Amino acid sequence: xxxxxxxILISFGASRNGREVQENISSYGEWERVSQxxxxxxxxxxxxVTMQAAIELQIICDLEKKFREVSVxxxxxxxxxxxxxxxxxxxxxxKSNMDLNSTSKGxxxxxxxxxxxxxxxxxSIKARRRLGLLHEVEWVQLSRSYAMTRFAIEHPLMRxxxxxxxxxxxxxxxSPRLPFPESYNEFRDVVKTAKSLEYDIAEPGxxxxxxxxxVGAAVIPQHAEKNVxxxxxGPRKGVMMCAMRRLAxxxxxxxxxxxxxxxxxxxxxxxxxxxxxxxxTNNNQLxxxxxxxxxxxxxxxxxxxxxIVQRMGISKVRDALFGAQRQSPLGEFxxxxxxxxxxx
Numbered sequence: 529x530x531x532x533x534x535x536i537l538i539s540f541g542a543s544r545n546g547r548e549v550q551e552n553i554s555s556y557g558e559w560e561r562v563s564q565x566x567x568x569x570x571x572x573x574x575x576x577v578t579m580q581a582a583i584e585l586q587i588i589c590d591l592e593k594k595f596r597e598v599s600v601x602x603x604x605x606x607x608x609x610x611x612x613x614x615x616x617x618x619x620x621x622x623k624s625n626m627d628l629n630s631t632s633k634g635x636x637x638x639x640x641x642x643x644x645x646x647x648x649x650x651x652s653i654k655a656r657r658r659l660g661l662l663h664e665v666e667w668v669q670l671s672r673s674y675a676m677t678r679f680a681i682e683h684p685l686m687r688x689x690x691x692x693x694x695x696x697x698x699x700x701x702x703s704p705r706l707p708f709p710e711s712y713n714e715f716r717d718v719v720k721t722a723k724s725l726e727y728d729i730a731e732p733g734x735x736x737x738x739x740x741x742x743v744g745a746a747v748i749p750q751h752a753e754k755n756v757x758x759x760x761x762g763p764r765k766g767v768m769m770c771a772m773r774r775l776a777x778x779x780x781x782x783x784x785x786x787x788x789x790x791x792x793x794x795x796x797x798x799x800x801x802x803x804x805x806x807x808x809t810n811n812n813q814l815x816x817x818x819x820x821x822x823x824x825x826x827x828x829x830x831x832x833x834x835x836i837v838q839r840m841g842i843s844k845v846r847d848a849l850f851g852a853q854r855q856s857p858l859g860e861f862x863x864x865x866x867x868x869x870x871x872x
Contacts, residue, residue, distance in 0.1 A: 689725070
């Protein structure tokens with residue numbers, strides 16, 4: 529892909545579900561799941577690696593045992609900062625129960641501990657920072673995912689988005705805790721919650737990082753029919769649409785604040801015919817459907833690489849990196865200048 533499409537941006541997932549992933553973790557350790565974080569682009573790495581999805585929420589579940597169920601409001605407060613500083617993740621291994629919508633054991637994330645997930649998440653961030661590559665997370669449960677991302681941003685040993693950029697994938701329908709939105713207003717509320725992470729709790733008026741938004745519709749076939757609803761905004765208002773079509777139309781609205789529309793067989797491996805029946809499909813067909821809905825709303829897909837670099841915050845990361853290096857005139861940026869410092 530890198531050789532054939534020079535301007536493409538690649539994102540790798542890092543999920544823990546799947547037998548082959550868990551077997552590799554048993555053989556090589558938890559880092560095996562996210563090892564692409566430390567691989568530079570010229571060796572086949574990716575611009576983005578999803579460092580937070582489902583299993584990392586075990587850290588927040590552990591926090592809830594000590595405090596209370598974490599809401600978005602609590603995770604936006606100074607009390608949450610205190611909870612973060614007082615938090616020491618448990619080393620107790622247990623089977624993860626993530627409360628997800630899934631088929632064929634897709635919600636099986638195996639046995640692990642909050643402390644292991646904390647260490648791997650922290651080291652993933654450090655690896656991306658060392659390579660000057662990009663930060664990305666995926667939300668599968670609204671409150672817990674928000675809290676986990678806020679935790680990683682504010683924690684002094686993590687500093688997610690510290691380079692000035694963070695892409696957040698909103699995976700609607702993947703969990704009962706992040707259902708597919710009933711309306712455009714509900715969709716916008718979730719996007720606004722994600723965008724609020726451009727600010728630190730201590731400085732709510734100062735933009736610290738550029739947060740870009742990716743949206744996807746992970747609606748399993750069993751839930752397809754109940755998510756067919758009349759479109760509530762745009763030029764096709766009133767037309768009955770499936771979840772994926774509504775998502776594309778929502779993303780295309782002028783005030784959506786969405787940067788990337790995620791479409792493919794991993795999320796929605798089917799289409800619906802005119803009778804509402806589930807039909808087999810492929811990625812090509814899904815792309816065409818999504819593109820049609822976007823264009824119906826008067827929006828064109830951005831293909832200019834210069835504009836994409838600017839929009840996704842990549843130029844911000846580059847500028848921050850150069851700025852930090854210029855504070856070190858002898859080139860000691862990022863590593864000790866003398867051996868005694870390294871020993872200390």
